[in-house]
Amino acid sequence: MTLDTMIIILFSYLFLSSSLIYTQNLNQELLEPWIDLKYPGIVLFLIGISCNFYHHFLLSKLRTKGSKDYKVPKRGLFELVICPHYLFEILGFLGISLISQTLYSFSTTLGTALYLMGRSYAAKRWYISKFEDFPKQVNALIPYVF
Numbered sequence: 001m002t003l004d005t006m007i008i009i010l011f012s013y014l015f016l017s018s019s020l021i022y023t024q025n026l027n028q029e030l031l032e033p034w035i036d037l038k039y040p041g042i043v044l045f046l047i048g049i050s051c052n053f054y055h056h057f058l059l060s061k062l063r064t065k066g067s068k069d070y071k072v073p074k075r076g077l078f079e080l081v082i083c084p085h086y087l088f089e090i091l092g093f094l095g096i097s098l099i100s101q102t103l104y105s106f107s108t109t110l111g112t113a114l115y116l117m118g119r120s121y122a123a124k125r126w127y128i129s130k131f132e133d134f135p136k137q138v139n140a141l142i143p144y145v146f
Contacts, residue, residue: 037098045095051088080143083120
């Protein structure tokens with residue numbers, strides 16, 4: 001990942017986190033939701049963030065020092081989907097949405113999911129074009145579905 005891309009992503013997450021916290025602060029005066037989804041949201045967030053980290057760790061181990069070659073990831077959920085780190089990032093956002101239960105957080109999760117679905121589909125097409133032996137049954141984002 002190039003530095004300019006990393007900076008854009010970093011500031012996007014910073015803005016998103018700040019706006020989610022601000023929105024939550026604005027909603028303190030509103031009635032509590034009928035169903036408290038805070039604890040399932042915490043569990044989902046922790047699963048999402050830890051599995052996202054794990055799959056990024058696997059990606060970081062693909063290249064040896066100084067190598068520029070691309071390799072197809074093999075461990076974790078990479079056997080089933082191209083971008084499991086995107087899948088778990090979406091689960092993390094869904095966890096945040098369940099914790100906060102605001103329209104803003106759910107719309108943010110939906111926007112993030114749609115964006116990452118497009119990115120994962122593009123990544124699948126790229127892998128298929130670059131690797132002749134790439135398994136066609138590997139899905140883009142959701143195992144056995146998409």
